[in-house]
Amino acid sequence: MTKIAFVARGSEGEEAQWLGVLRSALPEVSLLPCRDLDEASRHEIEVAIVANPDPAELRALPRLKWIHSLWAGVERLMAELDGSVPVVRLVDPELSRSMGEAVLAWTLYLQRDMPAYADQQRRKLWTQRPYRAPSECRLAILGTGEMGQAAAARLMAAGFPVTGWNRTPKGADFPVHSGPVGLSRVLEASDIVVCLLPLTAETRGLIDAKALSQMPHGASLINFARGPIVVAADLIDALDRGHLTHAVLDVFDQEPLPEASPLWSHPRITVLPHISATTNVHTAAAIVAGNIRRFLDTGDLPKTVDQTRGY
Amino acid sequence: MTKIAFVARGSEGEEAQWLGVLRSALPEVSLLPCRDLDEASRHEIEVAIVANPDPAELRALPRLKWIHSLWAGVERLMAELDGSVPVVRLVDPELSRSMGEAVLAWTLYLQRDMPAYADQQRRKLWTQRPYRAPSECRLAILGTGEMGQAAAARLMAAGFPVTGWNRTPKGADFPVHSGPVGLSRVLEASDIVVCLLPLTAETRGLIDAKALSQMPHGASLINFARGPIVVAADLIDALDRGHLTHAVLDVFDQEPLPEASPLWSHPRITVLPHISATTNVHTAAAIVAGNIRRFLDTGDLPKTVDQTRGY
Numbered sequence: 001m002t003k004i005a006f007v008a009r010g011s012e013g014e015e016a017q018w019l020g021v022l023r024s025a026l027p028e029v030s031l032l033p034c035r036d037l038d039e040a041s042r043h044e045i046e047v048a049i050v051a052n053p054d055p056a057e058l059r060a061l062p063r064l065k066w067i068h069s070l071w072a073g074v075e076r077l078m079a080e081l082d083g084s085v086p087v088v089r090l091v092d093p094e095l096s097r098s099m100g101e102a103v104l105a106w107t108l109y110l111q112r113d114m115p116a117y118a119d120q121q122r123r124k125l126w127t128q129r130p131y132r133a134p135s136e137c138r139l140a141i142l143g144t145g146e147m148g149q150a151a152a153a154r155l156m157a158a159g160f161p162v163t164g165w166n167r168t169p170k171g172a173d174f175p176v177h178s179g180p181v182g183l184s185r186v187l188e189a190s191d192i193v194v195c196l197l198p199l200t201a202e203t204r205g206l207i208d209a210k211a212l213s214q215m216p217h218g219a220s221l222i223n224f225a226r227g228p229i230v231v232a233a234d235l236i237d238a239l240d241r242g243h244l245t246h247a248v249l250d251v252f253d254q255e256p257l258p259e260a261s262p263l264w265s266h267p268r269i270t271v272l273p274h275i276s277a278t279t280n281v282h283t284a285a286a287i288v289a290g291n292i293r294r295f296l297d298t299g300d301l302p303k304t305v306d307q308t309r310g311y
Numbered sequence: 312m313t314k315i316a317f318v319a320r321g322s323e324g325e326e327a328q329w330l331g332v333l334r335s336a337l338p339e340v341s342l343l344p345c346r347d348l349d350e351a352s353r354h355e356i357e358v359a360i361v362a363n364p365d366p367a368e369l370r371a372l373p374r375l376k377w378i379h380s381l382w383a384g385v386e387r388l389m390a391e392l393d394g395s396v397p398v399v400r401l402v403d404p405e406l407s408r409s410m411g412e413a414v415l416a417w418t419l420y421l422q423r424d425m426p427a428y429a430d431q432q433r434r435k436l437w438t439q440r441p442y443r444a445p446s447e448c449r450l451a452i453l454g455t456g457e458m459g460q461a462a463a464a465r466l467m468a469a470g471f472p473v474t475g476w477n478r479t480p481k482g483a484d485f486p487v488h489s490g491p492v493g494l495s496r497v498l499e500a501s502d503i504v505v506c507l508l509p510l511t512a513e514t515r516g517l518i519d520a521k522a523l524s525q526m527p528h529g530a531s532l533i534n535f536a537r538g539p540i541v542v543a544a545d546l547i548d549a550l551d552r553g554h555l556t557h558a559v560l561d562v563f564d565q566e567p568l569p570e571a572s573p574l575w576s577h578p579r580i581t582v583l584p585h586i587s588a589t590t591n592v593h594t595a596a597a598i599v600a601g602n603i604r605r606f607l608d609t610g611d612l613p614k615t616v617d618q619t620r621g622y
Contacts, residue, residue, distance in 0.1 A: 098442070101469070105419035112416045117583055118429065124575045126567035126584040131409070133591075157468065158412070256437035264435045272428055273437040280444075 001030045002296060005037060005045045005061060007053035008070075014051075018070065021281045022049060025289035029296070034060070047292060055080040066301055068288050070279065072147075073226060075199040078310055086304040089311070090279070091146055092287050099277035100150035102224060103141075103194055104158060106248045106270075110192055110220045111137050111160075115246050115270065134159035140190035142183075143197035143225065144170050145311075147277070151194060163190065167202070167309070187214040192222065198311035199226035209234040212244065220246045224276040227252040232263065239268040250276040312341045313607060316348060316356045316372060318364035319381075325362075329381065332592045333360060336600035340607070345371070358603060366391040377612055379599050381590060383458075384537060386510040389621055397615040399602060400622070402457055403595050410588035411461035413535060414452075414505055415469060417559045417581075421503055421531045422448050422471075426557050426581065445470035451501035453494075453517075454508035454536065455481050456622075458588070462505060474501065478513070478620075498525040503533065509622035510537035520545040523555065531557045535587040538563040543574065550579040561587040 006022070008015050015033070023031050034057045037045065045061045051070040058064060058081070066086040069077060074089045081087065109115070113129050120127055139155050141148045144164040152162045152174055164176035165186045177186050183206075187193060193215060197203045207221070207230040215221075221244060223230050232253065238244045249263065250272040263269050291302040305311055317333070319326050326344070334342050345368045348356065356372045362381040369375060369392070377397040380388060385400045392398065420426070424440050431438055450466050452459045455475040463473045463485055475487035476497045488497050494517075498504060504526060508514045518532070518541040526532075532555060534541050543564065549555045560574060561583040574580050602613040616622060 098444070101419070101445070102423070104469075105416075105423045105425075108412070108416035108419060109425065112413070114416075114420065114425070117586075118581070120584070121575060121582045124570050128584050128586050128589070131586070131589045133409070134412070158415075259435050264432060270429070271432045273431070273439050275428075275439050275442070278439070278442045280442075 001028070002046075003030045003032060003037075003041055003044045004292065005034050005048040005064075006031055006050075007034045007048050007057045008051040009054060010052060017281060018051065018285075021285040022288065025285040026292060029292070047295065049288060049292075050077070053077070058085070066295075066304065068291060068302075070284055070288065072277075073198065074305055075226065075310060078305060078307065083307045086301060088291060088302045088304050090284055090287065092280070092284050093146075094280045094283035095277050096146045096150035098280070099147040099196070099224065100154040102250075102276035103151035103196075103222065104154040106222055106224075106276075107139065107155060107160065107192055107194070108158070109248070109270075110222075110246060115268070119267070135161065137161075138163070138189060138191045140165065140186045140193045142166075142186075142193065142195045144172055144176050145196070145198075148196045151196060183211070184214050187211055188216065190215065190219060192220050194222045195225045195229055197225050197229055199229055200310035203229050205229070205231050207231065207235070209237065212238040215244065217243055218245050220244060220248075222248045224250045227255070236262060236266060236269075239266065244268070246270070248272065250274055312339070314341045314343060314348075314352055314355050315603065316345050316359040316375075317342055317361075318345045318359050318368050319362040320365060321363060328592060329362065329596075332596040333599065336596040337603060340603070358606065360599060360603075361388070364388070369396070377606075377615065379602060379613075381595055381599065383588075384509065385616055386537065386621060389616060389618065394618045397612060399613045399615050401590070401595055401598065403591070403598050404457075405591045405594035406588050407457045407461035409591070410458040410507070410535065411465040413561075413587035414462035414507075414533065415465040417533055417535075417587075418450065418466060418471065418503055418505070419469070420559070420581075421533070421557060426579070430578070446472065448472075449474070449500060449502045451476065451497045451504045453477075453497075453504065453506045455483055455487050456507070456509075459507045462507065494522070495525050498522055499527065501526065501530060503531050505533045506536045506540055508536050508540055510540060511621035514540050516540070516542050518542065518546070520548065523549040526555065528554055529556050531555060531559075533559045535561045538566070547573060547577060547580075550577065555579070557581070559583065561585055 042061055043063055046063055046065040049068045064085055068088045070090055072090050072095055074087055137160055139160045139162045141152050141164045144166040155162050162174045163186050165183050166176050166178055169176045169178040212234055235247055246268050248270045255274055263271055353372055354374055357374055357376040360379045375396055379399045381401055383401050383406055385398055448471055450471045450473045452463050452475045455477040466473050473485045474497050475485055476494050477487050477489055480487045480489040523545055546558055557579050559581045562585055566585055574582055
């Protein structure tokens with residue numbers, strides 16, 4: 001029986017759940033936590049399934065050919081491995097579906113003024129705020145990959161005009177710009193900016209004071225991608241000055257968000273604990289199983305992460 | 312030039328806005344606020360356009376044939392006029408669209424656990440709550456008229472299973488029950504109940520302790536219809552006992568909601584100031600103008616409110 005290694009850092013409960021579901025999805029292989037492998041077994045391992053792995057455990061697998069991440073965002077893994085082994089990241093339509101749903105949910109949260117109405121309720125204030133129809137609320141999607149396209153489709157179906165920005169101007173059924181000039185154009189003409197970019201050398205700090213100042217007065221930001229893409233201090237400044245209305249943040253430079261962070265208690269920031277799109281273990285396991293089965297049958301690797309691009 | 316009366320109670324700004332937009336939409340008639348009518352003009356008036364009118368002003372129009380309300384909910388007007396003159400209520404696809412949008416927005420607010428995450432943020436608590444997919448979250452729409460059908464369409468497109476309840480089991484592309492037994496069946500099998508019923512003698516107090524107890528443990532309620540349909544004290548009790556998780560209330564027995572109301576500060580209640588579906592003066596004026604023009608051309612009244620049913 002082919003042996004596959006499982007390398008995860010997390011709670012024991014999570015590991016047990018993943019092992020159970022993955023073993024059901026891949027009954028023809030022997031899936032073993034790294035710590036249970038003896039020296040001989042370690043030399044047999046060609047594929048590892050990983051979730052936030054300790055790189056030392058991976059380096060102890062001398063014949064490792066590739067790694068399947070259970071996560072969609074792999075920037076830390078890529079940095080830690082530094083090109084030593086090909087990485088396949090999770091691309092799950094269910095993950096894109098739930099991300100699209102989250103983008104729509106928190107876009108409606110902003111368009112329908114829910115933060116302001118919550119504040120009014122605390123002050124027992126009965127005031128009807130002006131209604132802004134979706135057609136009057138321009139959305140920008142930064143990052144038009146699988147998730148960005150799923151989000152755009154949801155938003156357009158709800159009546160929001162959508163413009164995208166992407167490293168390459170990918171074919172899509174909405175206008176997509178690229179490059180620094182394209183980014184300025186998109187930011188200048190958007191009432192809500194949704195960040196779904198991968199974290200790479202190029203996107204780190206991309207949403208800084210300059211980018212935020214290009215957004216129209218009163219605009220809002222949703223970051224469902226990675227914390228370091230947005231410069232938190234610059235965002236707080238733009239909110240404090242009243243240039244931006246609100247920010248919904250699901251991702252942070254450090255997670256869990258430290259208790260001392262000023263983001264927790266900022267009245268114009270909604271803090272979420274990285275829940276915009278949660279991995280569905282069942283659909284994820286089916287996709288991972290399919291990729292591994294194809295490799296075992298044919299020797300073909302699934303599409304791997306580009307070391308230069310970083311995703 | 313045919314004279315039409317305009318009878319409204321509200322701010323002067325609102326009245327001026329309505330008069331301006333209605334006059335543009337009906338340039339062939341002379342639209343006059345009731346107070347500007349002399350005795351002779353009062354005897355010419357056959358049609359009045361009203362928004363929350365003083366019934367005394369309407370009784371001063373001896374030849375009044377019918378009234379067009381700018382509102383969709385006309386229970387107070389019907390009670391005050393008591394059958395003395397036919398009433399046409401506003402049925403505006405744009406109003407149904409924005410109500411459908413509101414139902415989807417606050418359904419996602421509940422499904423995505425936004426009230427609980429807001430509470431966690433206040434306590435600086437980083438906890439990922441279990442994700443419940445729309446397919447696992449059963450929606451009930453009470454009242455499957457224009458607005459209910461628009462809401463159901465949005466919810467089904469977002470993946471929520473929808474069941475309806477209506478006075479008559481109207482044809483719809485989702486199951487619709489009726490009668491008291493039907494109501495119990497719908498309530499027992501719903502995780503979120505959305506009330507869009509008209510306020511009538513039959514629906515007043517319909518959602519009482521018994522109805523709330525039929526909802527599953529952990530269910531939530533959205534009332535976007537009229538306050539008195541839900542017995543507020545029974546709702547508070549169901550929330551306090553933990554039987555229900557949350558309620559989103561946009562309508563109240565008395566509006567504006569009095570400062571002394573316990574609803575304002577209840578941790579499991581979201582209070583909105585009657586903003587779920589706001590009238591769009593432009594689309595509403597076009598519909599009212601079309602109805603009045605047809606009457607002036609042909610003598611045909613639009614569909615009027617049934618005095619017995621009350622809507």
